[in-house]
Amino acid sequence: MNDKRPGIPTYVLLTVLALLFLYPIWWALSSSIKPAAEIISDPLGFHLGDATLDGYRAMFADVPIGTGFANTALVLVIKGGMTLFFCPLAGYAFAKYRFAGQNVLFGIVLLTLMLPTLVLIIPLLLEMSALGWVNTYKALILPGSIDAFSIFWMRQVIASIPDELLDAGRVDGASEFGVFRRIVVPVIRPGLAGLAVLTMMNVYNDFVWPVVAVNDERHQTLQVVLSTLAQNISGNRIGADFATVWSELLAASSIAMIPLLVVFVLLQRHFINGILAGSVKG
C-alpha cells in the first residue's frame, strides 16, 4: 500500500488500545504481589516497596497447583509429542504420495476439521466411563492427540518442498521413513516450531475436556485446578475475608499465565505463524 506516514492520532489510538488489552494482565500480575488488604482498599495503586509473596505462600498451601502444573506438563509432553510426530507424518503422506483412496481419506480429515469440539464431549465421556478411563491420564491424552487441523496444516507446509529433493534422498538409498526424517523434517523446521507453540498453547489452556474427563484431585490439570479456586481457598480458610481469598486467587491465576506469556514473548513469530496457519483452513 502506498501509505501516508501515520499521524499522532494513530499512535495515540493504538497506544490506548494496547494499554487496554494489557491492563487486565498487568492488574492481575501486580495485584498478586500486593498486600491482600490493598487489593480492595486501593485497587488502582501499586507500590513496588510493599510487594509481598504472602498471597503465593498461602495459595501454595491451599491450592493443589503443583499437581496441576505436573499433570499439565505430563499431558503436554505426551500429547504434544504425538501431535508433533504423527501429524507431520500423515501430512507428508497426503502431500507427497499418490495412493488409492487418498481423496476419500483426506476428505475424512477435512470433515473432522469441521466437527465442533463440544459435540464430542458427552459421547467421549460415555466412552471413557465404559472403558473405565474416567480419571486417568489416558483420557486426558489420547482423544485429540492426532488432530485433523495439524495434519492439514503440515500437508500445506510439506507440499511446498520440491519433489526432486525427496527423490535425491531416495537415490541415496534412504528408506521411506528415512526420507521423512532426514529430508522433510529438517526443511519444515519453522513450520514445526509454529505447530509446537500452537499445540502447547492449546493443550495448556484446554479446559472443557479435562474438566469433564477428570474429577479427582490427583489427575486435575492446571486449568481444572484453576476453575475451582474460590471453592478451594474458602474451603481451606473458613471465614477468610475477600481480600485474602482474592490475593490467593490472583496469585494462582498469575502463576498460570506466566509460562505461556514468557514463551509467547520469546517465540512470538512462531506463535503468530501458528495462529495465521489456522486461517488458511477457512
Add this chain to the structure above:
Amino acid sequence: MNVLQRKSAPYVFVLPFFVVFAAFGAYPLAYALRLSFTKWTGAGEARWIGLDNYTYLLTSPEFWASLGNSSIMWLLVVPLQLVAGLGGAVLLANAKLRLRGVFRVAFIAPFVTPLVAMAQVWIVVFDRDYGLVNHVLNLVGLPDVGWLTSTTWSKPTLALLFLWKTTGFAIIILLAGLQSVPSHVYEAADLDGASRWRQFWSMTVPLMRRSLSFLLVIQTLAVFQMFAEPFVVTQGGPYGSTTTAGLYLYDHITASDLGTGAANSFLLVVLVFALSLISVRLLRARDE
C-alpha cells in the same frame, strides 16, 4: 522390496490418525447418536424412547433459553469484533507504522492467557462490592453496577471477557488478509481518484471476504460453544441469564441425563452448521 514399501508407506503414515479418529471420534459419535434415542442415566440399561429426547428439548423452555442467551452473546460479540478487528488491522497495516511489532504483541497477549485464569480475574475485577471497575465508577461519582449479579449486565460482562481475549486474534487474521491485497489495486484506484474511504469499502472489504468469512464462522462456532466463561465466572446465573448453549449441554452431564445430552449435542451441531452456512452466504451476497 523398495517399490512395495513405497506403496504401503503412505497408509502406514496416515494410519495413526485414523486409529485415533475411529476410537475417539467416529465411534463415540455413532454411539452417542444411538444414545440420543434412549433414556439413560449413566448406569443400568438404556431404554429406547425414539425421538422423545429431541421433542423434549425442542419443547423445553430451558433449551430455547440457552439458545437465546447464546444468540444475545453472539450479537454482543461478533459484529463488534468484526468492526474492531478490521479497524485494528487497518491501523496496523500501514507500512510506515513504527512499533508495529510492539502493538501486535500487546493485542495478542490476551489470546495467549489461559481463559480460566482470566475468568477468575474477571470475578475479582467486576465484583459488585469490592471490584476494581466499581471502584473506578465510584471515583467519578457513579453508583455501583452489579456486573455479575444483575441479569442486565451479566451477559455484556462475559461478552467483554470474550472480546478482550479474542479481538487480537481477529486483528491478526484480518491483518494477514489486508496484506494479501495486492498494492497495485490501490495504485490503480489512486489514479482513478477514489477516496481512501471509498477504496476501503469497495475494494478492501470485498477482497478480504475470505478472511472475514473465516473469522465470522470461527467466532460463531466459538460463541455458541462458549463454556468456560459462564462456568467459572457466573455458573450460568444470575437467574440463568448466562446459561449458554455450551453450559446447558454440560448441565445434562451433571444431571446424569446423558441421552438428552447427546440429543442436545446433535441439535447444537446442526444449528452451528446452519449458522456458519448462513453467515458465509450473507457475506457473499453482500459482495455480489
